[in-house]
Amino acid sequence: MKGDQKSIHSDSTLSEDFESDSLPPPRYDQIYHASHDPETVEPGVEGPYHVRGDGRVDIDFNSSVIRAFAKCFPSAPDEDSQPAPPAYDTKRPFDPDTAPKLKWTIKLNILIQAVGSRGDIQPFIALGTELQRYGHRVRLATHDMFAAFVRKAGLEFYPIGGDPASLMAYMVKNPSLMPSIKTIMSGEIGRKRQMVAEMLSGCWNSCVQPDQLSGEPFVADAIIANPPSFAHVHCAQALGIPVHLMFTMPWTSTRSFPHPLANLTNVDESHAAANYMSYHVVELMTWQGLGDVINDWRETIELEPINFMDGPALAQMLKVPFTYCFSPGLVPKPKDWPEYVDVCGFFFRDAPAYSPEPGLVDFLAAGPPPVYIGFGSIVLDDPAKMLSTILGAVRASGVRAIISKGWSDLDGDASENIYYIGDCPHEWLFPRVAAVVHHGGAGTTACGLRNGRPTLVCPFFGDQPFWGHMIANAGAGPDPLPPRYMTVDTLAASIRFLMRRETALAAEVIAERIDREQGVQAAVTSFHKHLPLETMQCDLIPDQPAVWAIKSGRTQIKISKLAAEIAISQRSSLQKDLKIHKTKPMIIEPVRWDPVSGSTSAFMATTMDIGGCLTGMVTEPIKAYRDEKRRQDKSALSETSTETAQVAESSASIDTAASTKSRGKEPSAGSKAALAGAKSIGWLAPKAIKGMTVDIPLAMAEGFRTAPKLFGDEVRDHGKVTGAASGFTVGGKTFACGLYDGIAGLGIQPYKDYKKSGAVGIATGLGKGLAGLVTKPGAAIVGAWAYPTAGIAKSVRSAMYDKSRKLVETQRAAEGQWLAEQQRWTGSQVIALMEKFNELVSKKK
Template sequence: MGRPNNEDSKYTPAQGWQNHEDAAHDDEAPPVYELEAPTVTMPPPGNTGATNDGRIHIDIDSHLTKSLIKLVPKASKQPHDPSRRFTTSGRLNVRLNIVIQVVGSRGDVQPFIALGQELQKHGHRVRLATHDVFESFVLESGLEFYPIGGDPKELMAYMVKNPGLIPSMKSLREGDIQKKRTMIGELLSGCWKSCVEGDAKTGRPFVADAIIANPPSFAHVHCAQALGVPLHLMFTMPWSCTRAFPHPLANFKVGEIDPAVINYVSYGVVEWMTWQGLGDLINKWRYTLDLEPVPNTMGPVLAEALKVPFTYCWSPALVPKPLDWAEHIDVCGFFFRDPPSYTPPPIIDKFIQAGPPPVYIGFGSIVIEDPAKMTSLILEAVRMCGGARAIVSRGWSNLGEGMPDENGDILFIGDCPHEWLFQNVAAVVHHGGAGTAACGLRNGCPTVVVPFFGDQPFWGEMIAAAGAGPHPIPHKSLTASNLAEAISYCLTPEATSAAQNIASQMASEDGVKAAVQSFHANLPLERLQCDILPDQPASWLYKHASIRLSKQAAQILIESAIIDARDISLHETHPISITNQRWDPITSTTSAGVSWVSNLATSSTGIIIDPIAELNRSKGHGSESSSSGAATAGRMALASAKNIGRFNMHVFKGSCVDIPFAAAEGFRAVPRLYGEEVKDHGEVKDWSSGFGVAGKNFAHGIVDGVSDLWKRPYEDGKAEGAAGVAKGVGKGLLGFGSKVASAGIGLVAYPGQGICKSIRHAAKSGTRKRIKVKRLEEGQWLVDQKRNSMDPRVVLERFERLRQEGLAQGNRSIKSGISSQS
């Protein structure tokens, strides 16, 4: 982030740039820190691209930045309400199936193990879905495990070569991008399976009632939408738009535009560039789940637009929650698991006892390109410190390969719990992963961060700002000399005192418990509970009386022949709808038109290309018989026919539904441009709601449009005099035109959109059917497990009482309607 030309100014997350004197009087101001590396080479004006340290340069003159700046909401003078965990009880009596989806290294997985263990204490069933290599790590912690695929070593190696979001030319030449996309596709599929598939070893059924995920898992919101369950994101790195500080992967220089605005925009730029690389892959996968594609304008802002609850697992003593983060965003503290039972090998114990506390050096899951060179550098740096001793973790890069474990004042070790080890060292040198940084600070260890990618520079700067270590040294800039200087600083009394001060503040925090409270506080309790067994989540809705049923309750009723499986439908405890936000009729119709032309082009070229692909596929199999030739011809004809059907469908839907719908929404949104709040007429979900929205939009559009002609000049004139009258006339004319246009077009557009959604819902039912089967399987398993411990008559009696109450309520509603009509 850029620094203004003022030597006395510093940047704080809570207040932006301020001078030293102001900061000294602010007891709640967090440590100052700087995010911009001083050696960054800026790209030419007009570009938004990668700097030489892998972060994203934001050029304030680029078209993307200017467009996003227009969408930044005005700063509120009042802070948002406090996080929901402070305004709700946080108590939850419902026992959920929770899947935690984590993509990353061991350091990314470990905090969620601590979270899962705490969730289990509240009675939840917890499954941690992550890479296959962490299976034993998860199972030994007492959690259920589901493999989602993906090789974290390969992912770490890619991130070291491409620390930002834009790949290097070397990665392009070596085909790393396609490898990463293939891995992401595997992870998306694995994350979905983790929500609905049973345990691979025990066969125990599992269907998720809620999802917790870190953002890089990418599948989270889409899985939650398909299941209709709550989602909660948790991360160690800022990922929500704020004016307080920029995205850790963003870099810019302060200019004429308010730095706080650019801070806010930086998150949109990073998300936009991520979606540009993966959006097509995600939408292709969504198709397999019978979900509609996410519009390109919505993909980068999904979590923000849907107000997905977000918990950040870092200490508020280091980075307090920004004032512009809403109540569904929380900062809870670092996640620490219960220290594992550990007895060190004799060689480690003997080394620690043989002299003064050593320095720990290790890069964990980072895959270093030249481990031998890094090993030599570390050995030289330790020797330059004069009298210092070091424990070096070999890690995934296998530092010190071929060397004996003990080499004078240096000991090479394998895996060793940081919780134990960091209690016995004088300082730590590592890559700056949030988990490792947190463990070092918790134990009062001064810290040197050698960042490689991601949030590692962010944590390095935070530690330096607190005085508990030097400024981070990017791994490409690391030398024996500057590493020796950094270690020497960490061994000073000043650094030790600063680190111990942080440790004392962290001792009063319990991030895991706070995060569970935050998770509970953001659940939709009013839709979550089963009406018959209130300690279980509702999975079904009894169609004839709107009774919410858990998997177990429904299965008992089915087995007792009280209801049939056809009498229940899937209940969504947290429905998610992704709608394209429209800002004006020009951009909305243009966007819809471009999408329409693209769909037509794809389906028309498919008429020719797909049959050729079928022919080439048959040649590849070496088929030469007449029967196989006829089968190939049939597949070619079918492929062509499918694309002809798609072409005709796109012609009709685009011209008669999509473009009119975009125009109606664009005209409806126009008053927002001059500060008027646009009325919400509800969401178009099916044909019925489509006609309902059309009616409301027409009535309000005509009435409000006509009234604007006199209402706007009167109100603005009253406030601003003659100038206000003129301004009001303009607003009135614009409002009249836009609202009446939306009302007229909407009479066709909204019902058409609703009819299309109803048809699609009926045609795309495969995923819903699979979910229904999986929930019935788990219901059967639950009943079998509790057959001897639960009397089914409790369920039958409660259901009959609720059904009678529902029928009576329905009869009263009918009589009331007849009475009102007469």
């Protein structure tokens, strides 16, 4: 941006557009190509991708690296294979009064995991409040500093750690996905990774730990999360429960437009394929920075590590439901997004009670509506310089302004035309201003557009440029003005553009569209729609979720926490029959495309594991020694503080002999270091044996099994290997079907292709048959060994690693006892429940 406003329409065009708001919103692919400014692409950049200063990524699709990556990721689905997305309804896209009611009677423990600034958390408060209206118990797990904000809204809160102010400061200094050399040298990368590790651990605790204030037990039955919380899919896998992602910007691969953080260069052939691929590249860059942190944390909750190539596409591979909380009036749902992806509209909370300070009321009444200027949770590098630029632009444009201090404390001397505010709800303030200037956070953007306020976005990183371009191309504001281009002149020109009548009319059109949408209600409907109702419902108490199962004959009875507690109180022998019931089992296996690459990657992984054990002889003792010394120092400091406080309160003697004796029994830092080294060596043989006898043969078998996909043939799905029994079942099916399909394919494939393509199909079918004659029997032979051994390995691992499972069992039992105490069933209710249980047992035998 150099001061000119390339997206400004002529006055006549604007007038024609505003005479009718019945037109559907423009497709984002049209908006993107119209707003993409080739002048902003940095020249002279070499390599497969280049991260720019504004956080966007230039991806060179002519590079050999990107071309190689393109072969490793899933290809874009055919648009015709997806159901057509709903057309934008110009009357009311979602009307809760007339929309068919989705019956949902199960009362769930819903955990919302959200990471980010206040603007990122606020939409989930609105969502949680709406979920409570369905009778759900809702816990919002986020940063510690938002405890009062969450609890004041009537939701349960659980702290996950992490400092959003520190994260914001880091992102402002490093708006791209890749950090600067200065940041690496300063140690900020290590601190950020440590913070992510802390939040991952906090997210897992939020799933299973009691409320920290009331002590009420809580185990999640379903998870809703924004993608940056990172723990969502993994927590859901450990618990065996559904997970649903919600986000404010496009994060699902589509051929319609590229990833909002990507600029595509050297796209010689299909723009659609390049658009689709851009999402995988951005995800890959994110995963390569945090994948090891996530895998280390997965080990603490006894989950196996995720393959490097599978991590970026995990949600897409597992078909995790996704709800986008932006307006379909701005970004309609692309045709190739699957049915489990919904675009529902912005999330708005109920306006909070607010009593403005008298000075603010007087300022608003003293003249024409002012312009709001604020950057919320952004931590600026040079607040004084930014404030000087803002004040100069306000004077040059001749407007009055309200300046929000925000996390950067933009504070100065008030005057006739300038007023400074602290924390003030946007829901109250924005209807009283003429226009808004902000950083482009999704929540702030939504509130401004909802109130029909012309908007200037000054983007720093993330999805902020995306929203700035969307607003500019709708005519409701000028082009985004990044802070690095902000001067008194450029900001003044942008503010003058905000004050034009045409800009105000465009903003009003958007406000009318948003007013017709009910984003929160639509998102709740989307969430309920994608839940596995049949597997979640308790067979004894229909309005409660099943978490336990009792096997009866060949089937099982699904039981809730309360039902189990009541049944056990009447028949204690049932305790030993209870098994964890997974309402949404999730099995993550490495994707294999062919036997060569599959076995090679498995061999490399095994080699790295062995190498890790050897280097761990040195690194693990050092790490263990450092961690233990740090823990002892903290413990000593804590004890000193406690003893000092006790002495200050009374003159009673303090006997510390017991605590000293207790400390003496603990292993020293040197002992723990030696134990860590021995443990690393002890893992050398097991990892080598597992790699050679399980991982490599399994990768080869899966490669043989899936290889026919490469030449357009169909592949049988024999199920997942979850234990020894299923391993033998899958191995047997693979052996029998592989031999049969390989031989029979020589005749069947030419016939099938002949019916599709005529005489030409005979040749192609024969080629498929010959290829299948190698791959399918190959899968049969290798799979006969690989799948049973993989199943046995999983059963052994499950028996050895049961700490997380036992934790879940203990917490669910505790919640069942608590529910029984809270509800206090009558004798007749207990008798009725047991009669129903006995009836189900007799039916299913």
